Structures are given as C-alpha cells and as structure tokens.
Amino acid sequence: MEKLKSAMKNVNLPRLIILAFFLLIVALMGVYKLDVLSYLGSVIKYWGMWGILALAMVPSIQCGVGPNFGVSLGIVCGILSGLLAIEFDIAVKVDAILPGFGPWASIIFAIIVGAVIAWFVGVLYGMLLNRVKGDEMTVTTYVGYSAIYLMSIVWFTAPFTSGIIKWALGGKGVRNQINLNTSFGSVLYDAGGFTLFAKEGVTAGIYIPTGLIVFVLLMCFLVFIYMKTKTGKAITAAGSNPQFARASGINVDKMRIRGIALSTALGAIGIIIYAQGYGFIQAYTAPLSMGFQCVAAVLIGGATTRKAKISHVIIGTFLFQGLIIMTPPLSNVMLQGTDISDTMRQIIQNGVILYALTKAKGGVSSEE
Amino acid sequence: MDKPYVLSMKGIEKEYYGNKVLKGVDLYIAPGEIHALMGENGAGKSTLMNILFGMPVIHNTGGFKGVIEVNGEQVNIDSPQKAMELGIGMVHQEFMLIPGFTVTENIKVGREITTPTIASSIFGKKLEALDKRSMAADARTALDTIGLDISEDTMVRGLPVGYMQFIEIAREIDKSGMQILIFDEPTAVLTESEADRLLDAMRTIAAKGIAIIFITHRIDEVMNVTDSMTVLRDGTLVERLITKDTTAARIAELMIGRKVEKLVEDTVDNRTLDDNDIILSLRDYYVDMPGEKVHGIDLDVRRGEILGIGGLAGQGKVGIPNGILGLYEAAGEIVFDGEKINPNKLGDALNKGIAFVSEDRRGVGLLLEETIEQNIVFSAMQVKEDFLHKFGPLKIFDAKAAKAFADDMIQKLDIRCTGSSQYVGRLSGGNQQKVCLARALALAPKLLIVSEPTRGIDIGAKKLVLELLVKLNRETGLTIIVVSSELNELRSLSDRIAIVSDGKLTAMLAPDASDAKYGLAMSGSKAGGEE
Numbered sequence: 001m002e003k004l005k006s007a008m009k010n011v012n013l014p015r016l017i018i019l020a021f022f023l024l025i026v027a028l029m030g031v032y033k034l035d036v037l038s039y040l041g042s043v044i045k046y047w048g049m050w051g052i053l054a055l056a057m058v059p060s061i062q063c064g065v066g067p068n069f070g071v072s073l074g075i076v077c078g079i080l081s082g083l084l085a086i087e088f089d090i091a092v093k094v095d096a097i098l099p100g101f102g103p104w105a106s107i108i109f110a111i112i113v114g115a116v117i118a119w120f121v122g123v124l125y126g127m128l129l130n131r132v133k134g135d136e137m138t139v140t141t142y143v144g145y146s147a148i149y150l151m152s153i154v155w156f157t158a159p160f161t162s163g164i165i166k167w168a169l170g171g172k173g174v175r176n177q178i179n180l181n182t183s184f185g186s187v188l189y190d191a192g193g194f195t196l197f198a199k200e201g202v203t204a205g206i207y208i209p210t211g212l213i214v215f216v217l218l219m220c221f222l223v224f225i226y227m228k229t230k231t232g233k234a235i236t237a238a239g240s241n242p243q244f245a246r247a248s249g250i251n252v253d254k255m256r257i258r259g260i261a262l263s264t265a266l267g268a269i270g271i272i273i274y275a276q277g278y279g280f281i282q283a284y285t286a287p288l289s290m291g292f293q294c295v296a297a298v299l300i301g302g303a304t305t306r307k308a309k310i311s312h313v314i315i316g317t318f319l320f321q322g323l324i325i326m327t328p329p330l331s332n333v334m335l336q337g338t339d340i341s342d343t344m345r346q347i348i349q350n351g352v353i354l355y356a357l358t359k360a361k362g363g364v365s366s367e368e
Numbered sequence: 369m370d371k372p373y374v375l376s377m378k379g380i381e382k383e384y385y386g387n388k389v390l391k392g393v394d395l396y397i398a399p400g401e402i403h404a405l406m407g408e409n410g411a412g413k414s415t416l417m418n419i420l421f422g423m424p425v426i427h428n429t430g431g432f433k434g435v436i437e438v439n440g441e442q443v444n445i446d447s448p449q450k451a452m453e454l455g456i457g458m459v460h461q462e463f464m465l466i467p468g469f470t471v472t473e474n475i476k477v478g479r480e481i482t483t484p485t486i487a488s489s490i491f492g493k494k495l496e497a498l499d500k501r502s503m504a505a506d507a508r509t510a511l512d513t514i515g516l517d518i519s520e521d522t523m524v525r526g527l528p529v530g531y532m533q534f535i536e537i538a539r540e541i542d543k544s545g546m547q548i549l550i551f552d553e554p555t556a557v558l559t560e561s562e563a564d565r566l567l568d569a570m571r572t573i574a575a576k577g578i579a580i581i582f583i584t585h586r587i588d589e590v591m592n593v594t595d596s597m598t599v600l601r602d603g604t605l606v607e608r609l610i611t612k613d614t615t616a617a618r619i620a621e622l623m624i625g626r627k628v629e630k631l632v633e634d635t636v637d638n639r640t641l642d643d644n645d646i647i648l649s650l651r652d653y654y655v656d657m658p659g660e661k662v663h664g665i666d667l668d669v670r671r672g673e674i675l676g677i678g679g680l681a682g683q684g685k686v687g688i689p690n691g692i693l694g695l696y697e698a699a700g701e702i703v704f705d706g707e708k709i710n711p712n713k714l715g716d717a718l719n720k721g722i723a724f725v726s727e728d729r730r731g732v733g734l735l736l737e738e739t740i741e742q743n744i745v746f747s748a749m750q751v752k753e754d755f756l757h758k759f760g761p762l763k764i765f766d767a768k769a770a771k772a773f774a775d776d777m778i779q780k781l782d783i784r785c786t787g788s789s790q791y792v793g794r795l796s797g798g799n800q801q802k803v804c805l806a807r808a809l810a811l812a813p814k815l816l817i818v819s820e821p822t823r824g825i826d827i828g829a830k831k832l833v834l835e836l837l838v839k840l841n842r843e844t845g846l847t848i849i850v851v852s853s854e855l856n857e858l859r860s861l862s863d864r865i866a867i868v869s870d871g872k873l874t875a876m877l878a879p880d881a882s883d884a885k886y887g888l889a890m891s892g893s894k895a896g897g898e899e
Contacts, residue, residue, distance in 0.1 A: 228764050230765070233750070237746060244734065246714065247693065247695060249716075249718045249751055
C-alpha cells in the first residue's frame with residue numbers, strides 16, 4: 001500500500017501530461033505513416049547525448065543551489081579539453097602504437113582533462129554562489145551566459161595549431177564547428193551498436209547505441225553511489241536544511257562547493273559525450289541555451305528545484321528529447337507546404353521549458 | 369438554547385480522503401466569552417477552525433457537513449475573505465507579518481487610512497496619500513488595548529517573537545466589526561510573563577464584547593482565563609464545560625481519556641552523584657546568540673546528573689548549548705571530560721561526545737523532507753562514521769544497518785509512525801521530538817543536551833518525552849542537561865536547576881526549592897541562594 005502510494009506520487013501530473021503528449025505524437029506519426037521506429041532510435045541517441053548534461057543538475061539541486069543554469073561553465077571546459085585532445089592529435093598518435101584504440105584514448109583524455117579543469121572552475125563558481133545565497137537561479141543563468149561569451153573571445157584568439165581546429169582561411173582562432181572524425185567522433189555511439197526491427201522498404205529500425213547507453217548509465221550509477229556516500233549525504237543535508245547540517249557539524253558552504261564542482265565537472269563530461277554523438281564540437285554560442293534544456297529535462301522528469309533523483313534525469317531526458325525530435329517531422333507532414341519545422345521545434349522546446357519551470361515546486365513539505 | 373450565541377457550529381463532520389477527522393462536533397460561543405477549544409494533537413481542533421475560517425484546504429477536499437450560524441443566521445463561509453467580512457479573525461501561530469514594515473504599517477496593511485491628493489482627484493482613489501498620523505493613532509490604540517509597550521514606528525524585523533504575536537493581535541482587533549477572534553496556540557512561543565500579558569489582553573478584548581476562541585495545550589491558562597470550553601478527542605465532542613465548575617485534572621482527563629499524574633513517575637534511583645566528578649565545566653563563558661546572549665557564566669555539571677537550566681525567554685539559557693555546539697560564536701573555557709572544547713570549531717563538541725537536541729525542532733532539529741531513518745542515523749553517520757560500508761576511501765551509506773537501528777529506536781522510543789521510511793514532516797510534534805532524541809542517542813553521547821524538549825507538543829507526548837529522559841539517565845547513567853522555559857517540567861526531572869537571567873547565572877536551586885526563590889532568581893536577583 002505504501003509502495004503503491006509512493007508510486008502514485010512519482011507519477012505527478014506534469015509528467016503525466018508530457019507523457020500523454022509524447023504518446024499522442026507517436027500515435028500521430030503512425031497515422032501519417034512516418035518511420036516511428038527510426039525516430040525512436042534518434043530519441044535514444046539524443047537521450048544518450050544529453051543524459052550526462054542533465055545529470056549535472058542532480059548535485060547542484062541536491063546541494064541547495066538549485067538547477068544549475070550555469071552548467072555552460074562546465075560545457076566550455078569540456079569544449080576546451082576536447083579541442084586539446086585534437087590539438088595534441090592523441091587519436092592518431094595512440095592509433096600508431098595501439099591500432100583501434102586512438103579514438104578511445106582521445107575521448108578518455110578529453111573526459112579526464114575536462115573534468116579536472118571543470119572541477120577547479122566549479123570550486124571558484126561554488127565560492128561565488130556561496131556569496132549570493134537566495135539568488136542562485138538568476139546568478140547561475142548569467143554566469144552561464146557570461147561563460148559562453150567570454151569563451152567566445154578566447155575561441156576567437158586561441159593559438160591552436162591543428163588544421164582541424166583553425167579557420168581554413170586566416171589561420172587563427174577556432175572554427176564554428178570542429179569535425180571529430182579524426183578524433184573521438186561517434187566512438188561511444190558506434191561501440192557495440194546494433195539495429196532492431198529493420199525491414200527493407202518499411203522501416204530503418206531502431207538503432208541501439210549500446211556503448212553510449214552503457215556509459216550514460218554508468219555515470220548515473222557513479223553519481224548515485226556518490227550521493228549515497230558520507231559526503232553525498234552531507235551535501236544533500238546541506239541543501240535540504242543548512243541549519244540541520246550545521247548542527248551535525250557539517251560545513252555547509254564546503255558542501256555546496258562540492259556539489260557545484262561535481263555539477264560543473266559533469267557538464268564538461270556531458271558536452272564531450274554530446275559532441276561525440278553529434279560528430280562535431282560546436283564552439284562560440286552554440287551551447288548558450290543548453291543549460292535551459294538540461295533544467296527542463298530534469299524538471300519534466302519529476303525533479304523539483306530542491307530535490308532531484310537519478311530517475312528524474314533518465315525519464316526526463318527521454319521525454320524532453322522525445323518531444324523535440326518527434327515534433328518537427330510530424331509538423332512537416334501535418335502542415336505541408338510550410339517550412340516551419342524549426343520554428344515548431346523552438347516553440348515546443350521553449351514551451352516545455354516554460355511549462356517545466358512553472359511546475360517546479362518545492363519539496364515534500366510544500367505539498368501540504 | 370435561549371442564550372444568544374454569536375457563533376454556533378452544529379453537527380460538523382469532515383473527512384479527508386475517507387478518513388473521518390470530525391464526527392459531529394458542536395461549538396457554541398456567546399459574545400464576550402472566552403472559550404477554550406481543547407484537545408490533544410490530532411483531536412480535530414485545527415480542522416474545525418479551518419472550517420470556521422473558510423480555508424481552501426477544506427473546500428478542496430470535498431467541503432464539510434453541518435451548519436454554521438453567526439448571530440443566529442445560517443452562513444456559508446467558503447473563503448477566508450467571507451469569514452473576515454462576518455467579523456471572524458484569526459491570530460496565527462506562524463506570524464504573518466511583513467518584516468520590512470513598521471508596526472503601524474503591519475497593523476494597517478490593506479486597510480490604510482488615506483486622504484485625497486491632487487493626483488487622486490484625477491486618477492482615482494488608488495493614488496490617495498496615507499494619513500500616517502491617524503494610522504499611527506489607530507495602531508497606538510490597538511497596541512495600548514493589549515498593553516504592548518513599543519513604539520508604533522519600530523520595524524518588525526528583529527523584534528522578539530513575543531512582540532510579533534502581539535502585533536498580530538493588534539492587527540486583528542484594529543479591524544472594525546470584529547466579532548469572533550481565534551487564537552491558535554498563541555502562548556506556545558511565548559515566555560511565561562509574555563503569556564500572562566497575552567491572557568490579560570484577551571480579557572480586555574473579551575470585555576469589549578468580542579468572543580474569543582482560544583486553542584491551547586496549557587490547561588493552567590485555560591483555568592485562568594476562559595469562561596467555558598469545548599473538549600475534543602479523536603474528532604468527537606467529549607464535553608462542553610463551564611470553567612468555574614471544573615478542575616484542571618478533570619480537563620486533562622477528558623482530553624487524553626486517561627488519568628494524569630505528575631509529569632514524571634518516581635523511579636528507582638540508585639545513582640551516586642559525586643560533586644568532584646565534573647563532566648562539563650564552563651568558565652567565563654560567553655555566547656553571542658541573537659536574543660539569547662550569554663554574558664560570562666561559570667557552571668559545573670556532575671557526571672550522571674540531570675541538570676536543569678531555566679529562566680525567562682531571551683535571558684540566555686538557550687544560548688548556552690548553542691554556543692557549546694559551535695552554532696553561534698562563543699568564548700571562554702569549556703572543559704568536557706578532561707578535554708578542552710573549541711566552541712568556534714563546528715563539530716568539535718559533537719566529535720568529543722556531546723549530543724544536542726535543538727529547541728528549534730522544525731528549523732534545526734529535523735530534515736523534514738527526509739525519512740525517519742535518515743534523520744535518526746544522519747548525525748552518527750557524519751560524526752562517528754557509523755552506518756557506512758567502507759571500501760578504502762569510499763564510504764557508502766549502509767541502508768540495512770541504518771534501517772535496523774531506526775526500527776530499533778522507533779520501538780524503544782515508541783515513535784508512532786507507519787514505518788522508518790515515513791517522512792518526518794508528517795509526524796506530530798511529540799513524535800518528531802522523539803526522532804530528534806533518537807538522532808542524538810545514535811551518537812552514543814557522554815552528555816546529552818536537550819533544549820525545550822516539550823515545546824509545542826501535547827500533554828501525553830510531553831510526559832512520554834520527559835519519562836524517556838529520566839529513564840535514559842537512570843538506566844544508562846547518561847548525563848543530561850535540560851534547558852526549558854517550563855519550570856514545572858524542570859522541577860519534575862532535574863537534580864539541580866540553574867537559573868539564568870540576563871545572560872548570567874543567578875542561582876542554583878534544588879527542584880523542591882520554594883516558588884519564591886525561583887521567582888526571585890528568574891527576575892535576576894542574585895539573592896537566590898545556593899541549594
């Protein structure tokens with residue numbers, strides 16, 4: 001009975017509405033004879049690409065800062081480490097010694113370097129957030145924007161020498177899109193992937209990117225375990241009731257810094273995984289609104305601005321990406337002759353973000 | 369029923385999701401009458417008042433059955449606005465005041481007195497100027513009525529809780545046409561002297577013909593001030609009593625349905641307390657806790673005793689434990705069991721074996737959004753690294769051990785809940801307090817400090833909590849310091865009672881010392897004398 005009740009509570013209304021909307025779209029796609037299975041494959045791909053970025057929200061919400069709109073700070077660290085992996089040509093060099101391991105070495109390098117840089121940046125970011133308690137939502141948003149624009153200047157002037165990174169003409173600064181073919185592009189997406197239900201002439205089937213799924217779930221599991229450790233529990237307590245945490249001898253500011261540093265590091269790892277799925281690193285303002293999308297995903301998944309679980313990340317990212325990916329092709333066939341699919345995508349995406357934010361309630365105590 | 373009642377509620381029934389919380393309750397109040405609504409937590413008092421005040425929570429859950437009459441006319445109160453129009457006011461337990469406004473502004477907010485200006489003659493009434501002088505005069509009258517001696521220009525932010533309560537009341541009585549005023553446990557957060565003044569204010573208000581519904585746990589106050597009362601138990605009407613025809617014991621008996629003896633039963637006491645075996649000593653000890661400052665105290669606590677610390681609110685007794693635990697800045701020498709404690713190092717006292725149950729149960733004592741289990745094991749996990757699987761540097765929460773311990777505590781302390789996975793925010797005050805105690809005990813402390821252990825919990829639970837403290841002391845030899853505003857409580861369980869006044873220790877008294885001595889000590893007179 002108790003189980004049933006908590007299950008009922010998990011299926012909250014906003015999530016139910018989004019789920020119903022998603023199912024409606026899938027059904028309509030069937031009606032219009034679109035290749036639903038292949039689109040579902042895309043949803044899985046994008047779920048994998050966004051999963052870790054959305055996961056970055058968990059430690060920041062749990063430590064009391066709330067949704068980390070400033071995850072872009074971690075994203076730029078990840079972009080930097082990805083570019084370094086290309087600049088040092090790690091994939092090619094390792095491939096020469098251990099054939100086939102080049103891309104892996106490249107992505108592992110990018111992940112580790114990115115996470116380490118982001119952790120340090122995150123510590124500074126956490127110290128900033130400790131000075132603006134109560135206004136975190138606004139501050140994180142602006143930190144996110146500032147980080148992207150500040151780094152745009154850096155990208156424009158950075159002394160990279162790799163021909164893949166530099167502008168083809170001119171020879172200085174970073175391109176808009178950096179091809180990952182020769183480094184770690186698709187490395188997780190291709191690993192152990194296979195296609196289900198493919199039928200010649202009917203459907204391309206669902207592509208299951210095993211490596212990507214396993215990696216995302218692994219990261220989720222690691223964060224899950226971390227939140228179950230002594231430190232993780234202290235972070236959660238500091239977020240949920242700072243006074244209580246203090247009375248148990250916990251340094252609340254320190255815990256908030258740890259949560260934010262972890263969130264920022266996950267942002268760095270997240271963008272690398274995103275880029276390998278996308279095939280390109282996007283510099284400059286491309287990641288500007290990524291923070292919003294991550295926040296929207298976990299909120300739809302059932303998180304509040306004060307409490308977030310791993311399950312919220314997994315479910316929320318799937319629903320959110322599902323909506324963004326399935327709507328444009330459907331609107332294209334439903335509103336034939338118009339070319340508004342991208343406009344539709346923007347409307348759906350921002351509409352869902354807005355909806356998720358209006359539904360973001362406090363924790364259990366405010367339900368009464 | 370020939371007496372004209374200002375309010376009659378007849379046959380009120382209410383259920384929440386199939387759970388009947390009121391089973392046909394009647395309530396009658398005459399003008400100018402002070403009527404107590406009594407009952408343990410969960411008896412249905414709040415629900416009944418929510419119905420009377422037209423709170424949305426009632427109408428969102430299917431409304432109620434029964435009839436409400438105001439001045440003999442049947443009314444349909446479907447919103448708090450409607451209740452206010454009918455002249456029903458409520459003084460809330462949690463204050464609804466705007467901290468950045470002055471006392472006057474808080475009293476007059478929404479009902480400002482205005483004078484026309486040039487702008488208002490063009491653009492309408494919204495642009496009229498405030499008539500600050502008459503507003504201040506009105507506020508002054510309301511404050512004088514209840515005998516609150518502060519300037520009406522004071523900013524509300526930073527005032528002691530007791531004052532805020534009075535400002536709430538002043539706001540209600542300032543409204544014209546007020547007929548019925550509900551006081552929801554107004555004295556719970558007040559000190560004894562403030563409570564006395566509040567009772568005087570209630571008499572004054574009632575004398576003006578306003579009927580008062582007084583919700584409280586404190587029977588002595590009811591005996592003191594009310595004309596009549598309605599006693600509820602488990603959602604049913606037990607009895608309507610006339611105060612002067614009854615006794616305190618009878619009321620308590622009706623409320624809890626069992627006989628009430630003194631607060632703590634006598635227990636076998638085979639402790640030997642040694643005046644030279646000091647577990648905690650404070651020398652020249654200062655704490656900078658807002659509203660509870662400590663100005664230089666010397667105090668010795670003997671191993672194995674229960675020491676009471678009493679005194680009026682705001683005099684510093686609560687500051688003593690908060691300083692030791694490092695929650696507020698403190699200075700002076702603290703020696704605990706032969707070791708020095710640095711009060712400005714958070715967690716130092718905890719690590720050395722002092723556990724603390726805070727007076728602010730919901731604010732400091734609990735993680736309301738977490739389960740009972742998490743609350744009970746949290747401190748021990750953080751401080752002593754219990755309930756953790758250790759894999760090298762990795763320390764992962766041991767859910768199994770935690771649950772076993774929590775279940776054990778739930779049984780030992782008789783915490784009434786649906787299981788260790790219930791959220792503490794849903795527990796009653798008494799059970800929440802037991803969770804706090806369980807959390808402190810999980811630390812296996814050498815010294816337990818309990819601050820205001822029975823604040824805001826009902827008689828039955830109060831007795832259980834106090835008995836539990838005595839049992840712990842007698843059976844395990846645990847040294848306990850109890851800080852409390854309720855002298856009666858301290859006297860029934862302590863071996864010695866230290867009285868703090870104006871941040872200083874004024875007397876160390878035996879529990880059976882005379883009331884006069886206690887009164888003298890609490891008022892700050894040094895002539896309190898030794899035990």
